[in-house]
Amino acid sequence: MQIKRTGIVLSPNSKRVVLRPFVPFPEERKLRIIARVSTLPEGEVDRLIAQVLEEFHGRHQRPRDFLLARFERVREYLITDAPLSENRRLLIGAYFTQEYAVESAALFNPSIVWHPDQSDLPEGSRRFVLSLRATGEGHLSSITFRSGVIDARCTISVDKPTRFATPPDAVPDSWYQKALFIRKLNELGLAGVFTNHVMARLEEEFSLEQLNTALQLTMRENRTRHHEFAVIFEGITTLAKSNYEIAYLPETKLSERLIFPFSPSETAGIEDARFVRFQEDDGDVRYYATYSAYNGRVVLPQLLETVDFHRFRMHTLNGPAIANKGFALFPRRIDGRYVMLSRQDGENLFLMDSDNLYFWHAERVVVKPTFPWEYVQVGNCGSPIETEAGWLVLSHGVGPMRKYCIGAFMLDLDDPTRVVARLRAPLVTPDENEREGYVPNVVYSCGAVVHNGVLILPYAMSDYASTFATVGVDELIAAMEPA
Template identity: 45%
Template sequence: MKLQVSRMNVRLNPDVRKVIPRFFNTGDERSRTLINRVMLMPDNQVSELLQQVHNEFRDRYNNIRAVFEKHFDLVKHLLPEEERLTVTNEKKLLIGSYFTMEYSLEHAALFNPSIVEDPDQSGAAAGEKNVIVSFRATGEGHISSLVFKRAKLHKNGNIHFEPSGKYMNQGRVTQQKRNNKKAFTELLSHSILPEEIRALILCQLHDTFSYKEIESILKSALQHVETGMAKNKIKYDILSMVNTSYELHFLPESLLSERVIFPVTFTEKNGIEDARFIKFTAEDGSGTYMATYTAYDGSFILPHLIETKDFLHFKMSPLHGKAAINKNLALFPRKVNGQYAMLSRIDGVNNYIMFSDDLYLWETATLLQQPIHPWEFVQIGNAGSPIETENGWLVITHGVGPMRKYCLGASLFDLNDPTKELGRLKEPLLMPDEDEWHGYVPNVVYSCGTIIHHENLFIPYAVSDYATSFATVPLKALLNAIKPAG
């Protein structure tokens, strides 16, 4: 009997009104000219223009003047010292406004959702569950960030979202880590790197250094590498050893829908992509929300991890090791046989499984699944972290077939030995229907995480890399439909 997958009449489209203020960098030469023009303005004209700008933009932000102050501080070094000491507060604010631009977080897409149980279940009646849904938001320049919405799952399977907040907030960054040269030297010693390149890198490093500093050093150190492909591979291998950890803090009074995790470090400056959230339960029973995501700097992708207890304070860390590569990493929600476990797609085609004693270090991967059905011949990967059921680990997969069409599938793995595949759907669980064909990337349905609710599997999914929709399938029927492999 064919599985009955029920699509919901709910679709979340990108909201172009979701904006954040970003620093507008015009380069030092142009910036000095611009600052000088403002400095030459009469005070009364400065007051009038500043008031005009303030009136126009104050309702879009909680404190637009604080933004102007922050951005003035980023360019004040371009002022002559005597002017820096005497510039009026209004001119500081007006200068700051010229170095501020609005960025529409969701202008291009709101997609690739994942879902977890909300740590706050207040207000949830019997049969209901408060949930948090994360999304990949993509704006101008295809820069991706992470945004959230609170929602309630009802007994009948419907979802109802809390109204979105008005002011988007990037949070306060703390504890950006500098790298230790001694530790980095030890990591380099285990790499297959020509000795002359290794020596050239190390002689330029200080005792501690940032990602940006070593990226600059690599430009000169690798300039004599003959082919671009070889140069990129060496650069990728070296940068994957660099620590880019930081913490992000939001105000308790902010709504969850107002919090945005926007790229902070150089490793992720072009995108925070495809977060796969889970509630990870430690051996002592305590819970932490975690998500793997792909950090993209415009040239390289590196896997990272988010950790949070409350969705107010977030710790962001890179993952290291020979197997911490490519996209599609998904953490198991608990240790398996005393080790952390992770799904991955390290070769871009097949599903792999990894085990580690260290949450941040992944050295080996074992082949788990290869494409066997025509709708997944191009590649197979996960569509979120495994879900523990009585029958085994349920993994929603994605498969790519003819015309690069993405479909969702499902597989089951042994609870005690998840390297053993117990079964796999022969036909797609969900494939793009006619009104889902078109978008930024046509013919795609994709998910970064699902959840069990009231005997159903609730599936948030992306529609052609543009919007987000939702579906449900009876859990028991799904598990019964997964036939033994082979």
């Protein structure tokens, strides 16, 4: 069996920049910066902001809106309520703004799913969405997208991205279900008197603003126990902000949409999204992605949900089986239950099932490191793919010199705890063109698709750039040994 490398390479592009807040510390510096700008005569303000807007023209969408929003975030440091001209507000906002090159360091760990829009294509062709982990300064990771088409002969073409990268707007009125929120609080060990009082103030559905009001009122009523309840207060707030919703303007192109770290659990990055096109028993289709939220100390598994790649909802995953990283959801229920692969101990591959998409309690080992190229650890390379022969799972294995390879195995369609076949040798090993990069000797994928009997496998090369390979599904299955 021989995989075919396509020669397509998606490399990081340092020209794709996004506007981000610039927050100087300590707090006194903000006061001093604003004070200095406040001393400028209006003519000098007009000249400086014109220079800024000219210098950064064409690099961002709606830059004036961003600068004005940044001014509003630092307005509290003004020493007077006297009205300011728009140009002075823009200039103050510019002093608290910076550019960030979202993919200057790496563009890797791709995941591919079929696009929700399959209109206006030649017969036998399908449009896809490719998600990638984009990493920039400080190794801060986010999710970026590309689109493309695979034709009837399985030739892959990737649409050229625009030069813009645009973060979404947070949906201001995200609502929470009280019963589900309480269950999550219990899982986190945040139940108790303070939590009960907060929840008693809320309806069966509530907004973040209503939750904040309930928290503040309950804290005021318990001033004498402020120190005791402060940790619980923070925990409830973090949970709420980790379950949020974002949206892009309708005219934003797919390649411009950037899912940037937003919640407290994501401050150090969003990593390795594994997308899956999920179909419910009633035919309803939506897209999910499991990803790792990292705050610099702890990795927390999260779940992303969308139907159109314009609006996304982020959820926490809960339960004793939610640990480590590398979760991959099956594309449909099995016997009425959700099923997911995971890597609980960082070494073996586990299978989990649940009647609730957000709570997972039981897991069992299905695959252990068996062959020398995977003796260090084995994990998945994305969601299982349903075939007539069984669930095709792409795996990754780590061997000598911490070299990552991609393998494959097959699970029984009706009983996915049972391995029915497995590749003895890797499907993809890093060749001489793929072994140099941010992390050498690594090939890695977060999800593949099958088109016209061919496995379309996007994968990362040494945590730097991404490419594609193809192989016939029948040929791949024939190369597996029965388990």
